[in-house]
Amino acid sequence: MNRLDREQMAARVARDIPEGAYVNLGIGLPTTVANFLPADREIFLQSENGLLGMGPAPAKGDEDPELINAGKQPVTLLAGGCYFHHGDSFAMMRGGHLDICVLGAFQVSERGDLANWHTGAADAIPAVGGAMDLAIGAKQVFVMMELLNKSGDSKLVAECTYPLTGLRCVSRVYTDLAVFDLGPDGAGIIEMVDGLSLETLRKLTGLALRDGRASACIPE
């Protein structure tokens, strides 16, 4: 089966981030989306620890331990960027000022419930960070994840079994096999990789999956 690798997934997400958007990229896989934003588009990257206008990683030797991103990696500030405290930062996140945030997930339900902070395992040490604020605060929440987990189970599900991060908050899911739009009517497919059929995708996910592709009027 064709599938997008992680770089191709990041590039696919980057395509949907428009000029002028204020964007928060979550820790891990979503952070790599920054590498694929076209240079001719001005996009404002926000980092929850207190910067707007975040630039790429510094050259080796230029790292500043007081200029880091949410993943605590050294970053740079673009000309025009600025710093602020955590109250202001989370007002941006919770107050609906961010256009898009991109998050990873353990599971997403077809109606947009998100589970990405805790496996619920008894011996796991829980950590939540800013995930719950981003989930409910950004105008659009994109999730970026592989569709299947290591055991081959779909992470896009009818109902999440992991503890929730936010209810009905995810609008779009980018995976290695397909891109889904989520809403009150469930999940719809916007696009999928070459060679994959809607039926296969329905079987993999166990979901009805509306056909929301541009060519959806053409019968299969």
Place this chain on the structure above:
Amino acid sequence: MIDKSAATPQAAVADVFDGARIMIGGFGTAGMPDQLIDALIAHGAKDLTIINNNAGNGETGLAALLKARRVRKIVCSFPRQTDSHHFDTLYRAGEIELELVPQGNLAARIQAAGAGLGAIFTPTGYGTLLADGKETREIAGRHYVLEYPLHADFALIKAHRGDRWGNLVYRKTARNFGPIMAMAAKCTIAQVGEIVPLGALDPEAVITPGIFVQRVVATGDARRAAA
């Protein structure tokens, strides 16, 4: 003459008492007041409740305070990290209590304390485990969770420069929780790279007005101060 400067970090933390609730600034190690924490470890206060974003990184600062077993409870948003082994060990042994708070709620509860609010309704965490048992309310069609302010006896923060009246400016992302913690504690102690004369800080650029700061201690961190 009002002079809030303390001679040493040890003098600055001398009245911290056993069982105190202490906010410690920093996001990871950026903005962590390492010299005040070292002084607190040397001072010996125990049974502390610590409010911080994390639960220590590596071997220094908050991690060292945890390792010294001075902390009874930690209130934080993101304890589990690759280098949080001292917290992990205490937590798994049941020797430290954890109150896990979504990061924005942590900030908002600290701000509520500083601003004198009795409580806040926040949308963050609604419908999740972290809102279990908490009062909720629907306001204009949206669901909110009732959360209470986080007060502290002391706040230990790090700033870039300060003056003898306690005005502070910060440096880059080391600012993080400093300004809001300074407002929420009864006694705020700021570790600064240098103490400058009154008037040397541009009043338009002061981030924390001196009213929120009780003590300032210069650490002579020349490299940072020069940057």
